[in-house]
Amino acid sequence: MTRIVIFAKAPVPGQVKTRLIPALGADGAAELAHRMLLHTCQEALAAKVGPVELCLADHPGWTEAPPAGVTLTAQGEGDLGDRLWRAAERSGPPLLLIGADCPELDRRRLGAAADRLRGCDAFLHPAEDGGYALLGLNRLDRSLFTSIAWSTGTVARKTAERIEALDWSLHIGETLRDIDEPADLALLGASLP
Template identity: 60%
Template sequence: MNTRIVILAKAPLPGLAKTRLIPALGEQGAARLAERMLRHTLSEAVAADLGPVELCVAPDADLSCWRDLPADFVLTDQGGGDLGQRMSAIAERVTPEQPVLLIGTDCPDLTRDRLRTAACALSCVDAVMVPASDGGYVLLGLKRFDHRLFNPIPWSTGQVADLTRQRIEALGWRLQELDTLHDIDDPEDLAHLPEFLNHQLN
């Protein structure tokens, strides 16, 4: 099944990216890690070979940091609003034409094989979720759209996955959940960072 992967990414710039990691890594180290994670996510998404890969960015698709990424992808702006409003707009735009996998760049374990597994699941269900260990999720796959799925939700809290499950159930959709993975957001999460991303961050 042809599936669009949309990666929501923040520009990997000092003071803007991975700000919760600055106490552990400093502004430059946090930005370097953000860029490595972005490149890794983009590489895995392209290698999954599911269909178009879209890099949906903030704050501005015209920034030079997006120009040297070595992959075949479509570059778009995230637009305004909170995370839910931005994801809702993407899902509304994509799902009439093809299923979509919405991901960020915070989970190095979201590999090409896991992306393929999620896309395959969408052939049998309406939505697929890869929960995060912090109570959020690292992937939400959809082949249908309803704005109630995204708004309002208290983003960046431990309620996100549970509330999303409840919304999907209320819509009468079929959901498949895959294995829970770790996001790399806070200093304590660095224990889960693969060694190939951990080299000379400070």
């Protein structure tokens, strides 16, 4: 069984999807983040590859329970790398680390990633912005999460380089699109109910 860990911020107005606020306003950006979060949870559950965990950034104003079948955990302190490492170490491999801002990461792709991970040490779905939409791991090493320039166009490349430096087998899947900027809203189409 492969655990899916969804990394996300609580959909609180003014705190989430801030680059979309010029197009949607703070409430609209938070509502979209909420819809994408629920959609991601539903798709992760529907993939039926293993337990689903929602790992949220701490926010005292968010009290909504996760969907049935999804375990809620807190990301804790530190930069994104610290928080990802903590979640990966707690969950243990095999696991799929994903965000909640890539509606293209549907049940079919999640299931295929879990299947592919059975035959390699790591699986990566790069994102068009240079990050990654999914990092699947059968082994753990902290170097994958340290000294990374998070939220830049080099994250996926640096992660792949580090996996190769560990002499692990790596499969790179198709490049997917995150919804981060106003121009990305046109990509939503039918991918998000």
